[in-house]
Amino acid sequence: MKITEVNITPIAISDPPLLNASGLHAPYALRTIVELITDSKVSGISEIPGGEKITIALGACRDFIIGKDPFNTTIILNGIKDHFGPENAFERGEQSWDQRCLGHILSAVEVACFDIIGKETNRPIASLLGGIVRQRVPFAAYLFFKHKGAGGELGFDITDNETGWPAVRQKQCIEVKDVLEQAVAMCQEFGFKSIKLKGGVFPPEMEVQALIELKSLFGDSVPLRFDPNGVWSVETAMKWSRQLEEVLEYLEDPVRGQESMAKLKSEISIPLATNMCTTSFEDIPSSIKFDSEDIILCDHHFWGGLRASMEISRICKTFGRRLSMHSNSHLGISLLAMTHLGAALPELPYALDTHYPWQSEEVIVGGRIAFEDGHVVVPREPGLGAELDRVALNKLHLNYKLCGLTCRDDEIEMQRVEPDWKFEAVRW
Amino acid sequence: MKITEVNITPIAISDPPLLNASGLHAPYALRTIVELITDSKVSGISEIPGGEKITIALGACRDFIIGKDPFNTTIILNGIKDHFGPENAFERGEQSWDQRCLGHILSAVEVACFDIIGKETNRPIASLLGGIVRQRVPFAAYLFFKHKGAGGELGFDITDNETGWPAVRQKQCIEVKDVLEQAVAMCQEFGFKSIKLKGGVFPPEMEVQALIELKSLFGDSVPLRFDPNGVWSVETAMKWSRQLEEVLEYLEDPVRGQESMAKLKSEISIPLATNMCTTSFEDIPSSIKFDSEDIILCDHHFWGGLRASMEISRICKTFGRRLSMHSNSHLGISLLAMTHLGAALPELPYALDTHYPWQSEEVIVGGRIAFEDGHVVVPREPGLGAELDRVALNKLHLNYKLCGLTCRDDEIEMQRVEPDWKFEAVRW
Numbered sequence: 001m002k003i004t005e006v007n008i009t010p011i012a013i014s015d016p017p018l019l020n021a022s023g024l025h026a027p028y029a030l031r032t033i034v035e036l037i038t039d040s041k042v043s044g045i046s047e048i049p050g051g052e053k054i055t056i057a058l059g060a061c062r063d064f065i066i067g068k069d070p071f072n073t074t075i076i077l078n079g080i081k082d083h084f085g086p087e088n089a090f091e092r093g094e095q096s097w098d099q100r101c102l103g104h105i106l107s108a109v110e111v112a113c114f115d116i117i118g119k120e121t122n123r124p125i126a127s128l129l130g131g132i133v134r135q136r137v138p139f140a141a142y143l144f145f146k147h148k149g150a151g152g153e154l155g156f157d158i159t160d161n162e163t164g165w166p167a168v169r170q171k172q173c174i175e176v177k178d179v180l181e182q183a184v185a186m187c188q189e190f191g192f193k194s195i196k197l198k199g200g201v202f203p204p205e206m207e208v209q210a211l212i213e214l215k216s217l218f219g220d221s222v223p224l225r226f227d228p229n230g231v232w233s234v235e236t237a238m239k240w241s242r243q244l245e246e247v248l249e250y251l252e253d254p255v256r257g258q259e260s261m262a263k264l265k266s267e268i269s270i271p272l273a274t275n276m277c278t279t280s281f282e283d284i285p286s287s288i289k290f291d292s293e294d295i296i297l298c299d300h301h302f303w304g305g306l307r308a309s310m311e312i313s314r315i316c317k318t319f320g321r322r323l324s325m326h327s328n329s330h331l332g333i334s335l336l337a338m339t340h341l342g343a344a345l346p347e348l349p350y351a352l353d354t355h356y357p358w359q360s361e362e363v364i365v366g367g368r369i370a371f372e373d374g375h376v377v378v379p380r381e382p383g384l385g386a387e388l389d390r391v392a393l394n395k396l397h398l399n400y401k402l403c404g405l406t407c408r409d410d411e412i413e414m415q416r417v418e419p420d421w422k423f424e425a426v427r428w
Numbered sequence: 429m430k431i432t433e434v435n436i437t438p439i440a441i442s443d444p445p446l447l448n449a450s451g452l453h454a455p456y457a458l459r460t461i462v463e464l465i466t467d468s469k470v471s472g473i474s475e476i477p478g479g480e481k482i483t484i485a486l487g488a489c490r491d492f493i494i495g496k497d498p499f500n501t502t503i504i505l506n507g508i509k510d511h512f513g514p515e516n517a518f519e520r521g522e523q524s525w526d527q528r529c530l531g532h533i534l535s536a537v538e539v540a541c542f543d544i545i546g547k548e549t550n551r552p553i554a555s556l557l558g559g560i561v562r563q564r565v566p567f568a569a570y571l572f573f574k575h576k577g578a579g580g581e582l583g584f585d586i587t588d589n590e591t592g593w594p595a596v597r598q599k600q601c602i603e604v605k606d607v608l609e610q611a612v613a614m615c616q617e618f619g620f621k622s623i624k625l626k627g628g629v630f631p632p633e634m635e636v637q638a639l640i641e642l643k644s645l646f647g648d649s650v651p652l653r654f655d656p657n658g659v660w661s662v663e664t665a666m667k668w669s670r671q672l673e674e675v676l677e678y679l680e681d682p683v684r685g686q687e688s689m690a691k692l693k694s695e696i697s698i699p700l701a702t703n704m705c706t707t708s709f710e711d712i713p714s715s716i717k718f719d720s721e722d723i724i725l726c727d728h729h730f731w732g733g734l735r736a737s738m739e740i741s742r743i744c745k746t747f748g749r750r751l752s753m754h755s756n757s758h759l760g761i762s763l764l765a766m767t768h769l770g771a772a773l774p775e776l777p778y779a780l781d782t783h784y785p786w787q788s789e790e791v792i793v794g795g796r797i798a799f800e801d802g803h804v805v806v807p808r809e810p811g812l813g814a815e816l817d818r819v820a821l822n823k824l825h826l827n828y829k830l831c832g833l834t835c836r837d838d839e840i841e842m843q844r845v846e847p848d849w850k851f852e853a854v855r856w
Contacts, residue, residue: 069559071551071555071556071559071560072555072558072559072560072561073558073559074558074559074561074772074774075559075560075561078561078774120549121548121549121550121551122549123499123549127499127500128499128556130500130501130502130735131497131499131500131501131502131503132499132500132503133500133502133503133506281742281745281746282746284746284747285716285746285747285748288713288716307558307738308742310735310739311738311739311742311743314709314736314739314742314743315739315742315743315746317709318709318710318712318713318743319712319713320713344502346502346506
């Protein structure tokens with residue numbers, strides 16, 4: 001079996017005006033859908049963060065994919081790694097999302113290969129990663145401060161006859177009471193049993209107050225996490241962490257860099273998590289040296305795929321760290337890949353992050369994936385368990401071409417609302 | 429698909445009187461053959477080090493295997509790990525071979541599951557580990573000082589009409605000239621392009637002399653390794669290493685323990701390898717802390733299987749170590765598992781160790797596996813690519829029952845020849 005076609009389709013999906021330390025989400029989030037087709041006409045698909053750079057970089061990898069057996073994933077990935085070399089990998093950058101290219105591309109190719117392998121062997125992907133350890137994978141409610149609107153074509157006003165989550169997801173959320181309303185609506189709609197609040201937007205006292213009130217409202221049975229995306233100083237983090245010791249399950253990237261994280265970790269008792277300071281295998285040795293975090297938020301899109309994620313899970317276990325999972329705005333193909341990985345991980349102490357409730361479109365046949373009591377049920381179909389909806393894909397690709405966005409830039413989006421706003425690596 | 433049968437068959441295979449730091453190989457090496465059979469009558473096989481303890485421990489794991497889907501390997505292995513717990517794992521011990529039980533059992537179960545999965549999906553095991561990166565896997569000549577004879581039933585004298593390897597393998601090897609003769613005969617017979625000498629038997633000056641003469645005879649194109657199994661003191665290793673700097677590809681376990689290895693490593697330029705001081709995931713943090721070796725000799729029998737071996741390969745890459753492979757006396761099932769692993773490893777800088785040329789029997793249909801130019805060709809058949817020869821298995825099981833051995837003890841064997849001989853953890 002050989003791969004004969006590589007289809008790379010950049011898309012733009014509606015994304016609400018979510019606030020974060022980097023600024024504001026644009027009306028569209030950019031994703032890239034990859035489809036590999038074999039000479040036997042088996043199609044394998046994957047989804048990764050999108051934009052112009054990634055589309056060009058992926059296109060340059062065609063020669064390392066075409067003609068290869070998708071079972072020989074290591075050969076394909078080694079070819080791509082050699083082609084890129086460390087000097088051509090983009091910098092991760094200071095934002096909450098990873099701007100490196102290589103991990104994305106490896107992930108796109110590997111997941112699509114796994115989808116083909118699953119179809120060829122008549123097995124769900126989780127079965128090929130060591131097996132289905134859990135039948136349903138827990139996800140967490142992901143709360144955001146936000147402006148009014150639901151992004152892109154859906155950015156209309158709330159109509160009178162909408163209630164619950166469909167209404168709340170379009171509302172402004174800039175006060176503590178809004179956060180509580182959002183949490184209740186999201187948990188009621190999807191059944192989530194863990195909550196994460198994205199912070200780094202407002203002064204610490206307000207965000208900490210929101211967490212304390214969430215804790216008071218939901219009680220001990222709903223673990224809470226908080227992520228200011230590294231824009232707190234060590235002193236600020238030290239001060240406010242003390243108030244959060246009985247409140248948080250874990251504190252994600254309160255400060256920037258492994259050394260600052262390590263300094264904080266040695267002073268406070270809340271477990272520290274990261275998807276910003278330890279974000280690749282290359283970062284692991286210094287993470288061990290500094291002891292910079294308790295929990296690594298893996299993301300198969302950034303770490304180079306599902307097998308690499310199983311390997312980081314082993315590294316976490318070996319060095320006394322725990323694994324959780326990071327997300328960006330995404331559709332169902334990414335959600336399913338995360339679900340297969342979550343199903344196969346030997347240990348899964350935390351509900352996984354997902355932005356999925358904030359999105360409204362889909363590119364897979366059957367449309368939006370349902371949450372069952374806060375969980376996604378692991379598909380029993382071969383591969384990922386999804387097929388491309390080509391009409392939807394074309395529509396979202398047209399969106400990409402029309403929306404005028406070529407890369408994510410939350411600072412520029414924020415400046416459309418607040419012209420003097422500037423990204424600050426450490427703000428509070 | 430469910431596993432319905434677990435067949436555990438201890439066997440004894442002829443083993444020549446090989447000398448090593450622990451003493452002398454007994455006339456029989458003990459192995460255990462495991463067969464898992466599914467309700468669909470698919471059989472998966474594996475081979476691990478044997479003896480009474482391992483047979484009993486494996487038998488106690490039946491409940492965690494029977495009724496399980498072999499694709500859900502992680503669940504089966506987690507069940508066995510939980511059952512054993514750290515307190516029931518045997519100690520590794522001071523000998524060159526690993527006496528812990530858990531790794532062996534995990535390996536036995538996982539490889540047999542992989543054999544079933546391969547047959548079910550019609551793919552060789554290497555394909556299920558990320559794919560076949562190389563079509564042939566290189567192995568190394570493994571030279572031993574030895575007494576006369578070929579072990580067990582084959583321990584007869586050399587007949588006049590035998591030449592080459594069949595003659596040499598039965599000869600005594602206790603002088604430098606014997607080592608050279610053995611090396612030439614083994615390399616001619618099997619085509620090996622790398623050589624390892626097992627040392628720690630004679631005083632360092634004699635073993636170092638053998639290495640220098642091997643180097644002189646074979647030249648730079650045949651890399652040399654040497655393994656005194658930790659019985660040199662740091663001072664001895666420091667002294668003799670200086671003479672080996674231009675001679676060795678790597679030096680394996682010259683001294684005992686991570687701290688001694690680290691001390692030596694900081695003083696000499698020959699890469700240091702180990703299968704004695706860093707032998708499990710639990711040993712990795714202190715290995716990193718001390719910087720105890722350059723190369724980890726993985727062994728899927730000890731590290732808990734093939735996926736675990738792929739994971740240790742990633743850990744090596746992450747921490748700037750390289751991976752090579754360890755062996756004990758074994759038959760073809762182990763050789764094939766090593767070959768699939770060797771085929772799938774993203775990087776394979778060294779030819780793998782194998783005792784296989786020292787063995788003479790087989791338990792698989794078709795008999796002994798051939799080396800092609802020092803390599804084993806990766807099987808293209810589903811799974812391991814081998815079926816049990818049940819007549820041979822029964823014969824070797826009878827050998828086990830008759831031979832009177834229940835565990836490996838090279839010291840007792842040595843004392844049959846030299847009554848006053850005692851194992852010494854550090855001898856020279």
